[in-house]
Amino acid sequence: MTASPNRTPAEEAFVSGFAAAEAALPSAEWLKRKQALAAFNELGLPHRRIEAWKYTDLRNLVDGAYPAQTDATLVDVEQVQELAARSIFAGIDRATAVFVDGRFRSELSALPEESAIEVLSLSDNLADAPKWLSENLGSVVPQADDAVAALNLAYMSDGAAIYVSGKCEQPLELVFVHSSGEPRTVSQRVLIVVDDEASCEIYETHVSPANGRYVSNVVTEVVLGDKATFDHVKTQNDGSEAVHLANLHAKLGAEAKFNSFSATSGARVSRQQAFVEYAGEHTDANISGVYLLADKQHGDSTLVIDHAVPNCTSREMFKLVLNDHARGVFQGKVTVRPHAQKTDGKQMAQALLLAPDAEFDSKPELEIFADDVVCGHGATAGELDEDLLFYLRARGIPKDQAMALLIAAFVGEAVEEVSSEAVRDALNEMATSWLTTHKTGALC
Amino acid sequence: MSILEIKNLHVKIEGEDTEILRGIDLTVNPGEVHAIMGPNGSGKSTLSYVLSGKDDYEITEGSVTYKGDDLLEMEVDERASAGVFLAFQYPIEIPGVPTMTFLRTALNAQRKARGEEELTTPAFMKVVREKSQMLKIRQEMLKRPVNVGFSGGEKKRAEILQMAVLEPSLCVLDETDSGLDIDALKIVAEGVNALRSPERAMVVITHYQRLLNYIVPDHVHVLSQGRIVKSGGKELALELEESGYENFTEQAA
Numbered sequence: 256m257t258a259s260p261n262r263t264p265a266e267e268a269f270v271s272g273f274a275a276a277e278a279a280l281p282s283a284e285w286l287k288r289k290q291a292l293a294a295f296n297e298l299g300l301p302h303r304r305i306e307a308w309k310y311t312d313l314r315n316l317v318d319g320a321y322p323a324q325t326d327a328t329l330v331d332v333e334q335v336q337e338l339a340a341r342s343i344f345a346g347i348d349r350a351t352a353v354f355v356d357g358r359f360r361s362e363l364s365a366l367p368e369e370s371a372i373e374v375l376s377l378s379d380n381l382a383d384a385p386k387w388l389s390e391n392l393g394s395v396v397p398q399a400d401d402a403v404a405a406l407n408l409a410y411m412s413d414g415a416a417i418y419v420s421g422k423c424e425q426p427l428e429l430v431f432v433h434s435s436g437e438p439r440t441v442s443q444r445v446l447i448v449v450d451d452e453a454s455c456e457i458y459e460t461h462v463s464p465a466n467g468r469y470v471s472n473v474v475t476e477v478v479l480g481d482k483a484t485f486d487h488v489k490t491q492n493d494g495s496e497a498v499h500l501a502n503l504h505a506k507l508g509a510e511a512k513f514n515s516f517s518a519t520s521g522a523r524v525s526r527q528q529a530f531v532e533y534a535g536e537h538t539d540a541n542i543s544g545v546y547l548l549a550d551k552q553h554g555d556s557t558l559v560i561d562h563a564v565p566n567c568t569s570r571e572m573f574k575l576v577l578n579d580h581a582r583g584v585f586q587g588k589v590t591v592r593p594h595a596q597k598t599d600g601k602q603m604a605q606a607l608l609l610a611p612d613a614e615f616d617s618k619p620e621l622e623i624f625a626d627d628v629v630c631g632h633g634a635t636a637g638e639l640d641e642d643l644l645f646y647l648r649a650r651g652i653p654k655d656q657a658m659a660l661l662i663a664a665f666v667g668e669a670v671e672e673v674s675s676e677a678v679r680d681a682l683n684e685m686a687t688s689w690l691t692t693h694k695t696g697a698l699c
Numbered sequence: 700m701s702i703l704e705i706k707n708l709h710v711k712i713e714g715e716d717t718e719i720l721r722g723i724d725l726t727v728n729p730g731e732v733h734a735i736m737g738p739n740g741s742g743k744s745t746l747s748y749v750l751s752g753k754d755d756y757e758i759t760e761g762s763v764t765y766k767g768d769d770l771l772e773m774e775v776d777e778r779a780s781a782g783v784f785l786a787f788q789y790p791i792e793i794p795g796v797p798t799m800t801f802l803r804t805a806l807n808a809q810r811k812a813r814g815e816e817e818l819t820t821p822a823f824m825k826v827v828r829e830k831s832q833m834l835k836i837r838q839e840m841l842k843r844p845v846n847v848g849f850s851g852g853e854k855k856r857a858e859i860l861q862m863a864v865l866e867p868s869l870c871v872l873d874e875t876d877s878g879l880d881i882d883a884l885k886i887v888a889e890g891v892n893a894l895r896s897p898e899r900a901m902v903v904i905t906h907y908q909r910l911l912n913y914i915v916p917d918h919v920h921v922l923s924q925g926r927i928v929k930s931g932g933k934e935l936a937l938e939l940e941e942s943g944y945e946n947f948t949e950q951a952a
Contacts, residue, residue, distance in 0.1 A: 664796045
């Protein structure tokens with residue numbers, strides 16, 4: 256790949272704004288912001304001629320200058336509290352860490368009090384970082400070929416560093432709030448290190464007012480020790496003008512259990528990448544998700560699963576509900592290396608198209624070099640079944656409510672993958688109410 | 700006032716020329732049970748679908764009045780909330796929607812449409828428990844998604860359970876006996892008979908006389924080639940059983 260000779264306004268702003276931003280952002284000697292910017296400068300924003308970005312052309316979709324957010328002032332506390340209260344996890348006993356426009360807000364957070372988990376704000380701890388932080392941050396993310404991750408490192412303003420040393424009793428919710436305001440890019444980072452045999456449940460909420468124009472760039476690194484258990488549930492409800500770019504990189508120890516679920520209903524454009532690398536045997540990774548998209552929303556889920564060792568399992572289950580002109584993209588790459596025998600990998604992506612102009616693109620990629628494995632993938636796209644609708648309506652259920660029931664039923668199979676019953680209930684509730692809150696154009 | 704009044708009803712499948720119903724007249728009063736019998740293709744199921752509001756049909760002539768209102772002007776769910784219930788010949792499976800959720804959503808949607816209070820969960824559970832016991836429906840079945848993994852008999856019993864919970868004014872039973880063995884038939888018939896009341900009317904559509912031994916009708920109508928060709932008392936069903944539909948088919952032609 257070579258640098259594009261003609262930079263887009265977005266690329267231009269990212270490159271030219273660096274010097275000023277760097278001076279304003281928290282720094283640490285070991286944090287290689289300059290190198291990261293150089294890597295971005297080389298790569299530019301990903302575009303459709305790069306195979307992995309074929310369906311999600313960021314050069315085209317990031318449609319103007321989004322200078323990095325460096326201002327750390329909190330404008331409207333009430334708005335933030337109102338937004339944070341929309342979290343689907345609000346009814347669940349949990350600790351919270353709240354980030355507003357790219358800065359940790361201790362006064363709005365309720366950090367965990369148990370000793371099994373330590374949560375640090377990155378901005379406050381970069382200069383004098385504990386070893387587990389400085390050694391692990393950036394250890395799982397390859398910088399060289401990922402322009403979005405490089406941009407994140409160059410501009411990251413804050414984030415959470417989480418160290419889990421035992422079995423956590425209480426879930427922790429990371430809340431990322433964006434206010435309205437000038438177009439900007441907010442880059443944040445999450446590092447989660449879970450010790451051998453430790454476990455935790457982390458929720459993630461992304462929310463903003465409808466008119467927030469921003470690029471949210473979040474890179475999450477997860478390092479699981481042997482026999483560690485990690486449950487992750489993310490809801491992305493960014494504003495309808497926003498661009499959400501998420502990178503999740505996980506490195507899993509032996510006999511670890513990794514379970515990550517995401518529900519996406521926000522943002523104009525979202526691309527969520529997950530990379531799973533197995534570092535030990537007998538490890539299970541489960542990545543599932545639900546997309547509920549309307550209008551001209553574009554949602555992309557791209558997974559790269561690398562079975563580098565034998566005896567591991569991977570499960571991917573994605574359900575997309577697409578209305579109006581919405582476009583859903585699913586790309587799932589599973590690599591089974593030559594010695595990774597007894598790998599068990601299954602992948603499924605299904606779309607429910609509620610309007611004639613909705614589009615679903617699915618690209619499964621299986622690269623299997625071992626001969627004793629069980630691997631499979633499937634993809635389907637269909638409409639709501641008229642006979643089912645009629646049956647429900649014939650019992651007195653109004654059409655919208657009947658559709659909502661069928662939508663919730665459709666996504667339910669993915670929601671089932673979430674461990675916590677309370678969270679599953681909240682997700683089902685969210686799916687059921689989605690249609691009434693996102694009713695726009697003509698439905699089938 | 701009659702519950703249902705059908706006048707000169709002509710119906711064809713949307714986009715096709717052939718009429719399936721060619722002038723039906725039928726009046727059903729409160730408390731009455733009407734049986735509609737006829738051979739395959741006579742229009743029995745079409746009649747039940749038209750009453751419930753399925754949109755694949757075009758009404759070319761005639762009227763259907765339900766409790767004084769124009770039934771054909773009402774949406775599918777409005778008809779249900781107004782008290783029209785169709786027990787389907789082939790109840791379909793709805794994966795992912797638990798039976799209890801479905802029943803509660805339906806009952807509360809109907810109550811809401813009628814301006815009544817929604818039922819609390821304990822009150823609702825009590826209703827379902829009572830009605831399901833009568834129909835010998837196990838609680839385990841109610842936890843499953845609607846009709847998923849149900850046997851043919853279980854599906855029909857589930858239909859009658861829905862009817863018992865929703866307490867409609869007009870019950871239309873479309874070949875509820877098909878696919879039932881004699882034990883299941885008795886249970887279903889008991890469930891239906893328990894719902895007979897002076898305020899409620901039933902239209903029982905069937906191919907065979909057998910069901911009418913258990914659900915004894917007040918009136919029997921023979922449907923042939925889209926028309927009611929003969930009406931009578933319950934003895935008409937026995938007559939049909941002996942002589943077959945052939946006489947009536949010819950009469951219609």
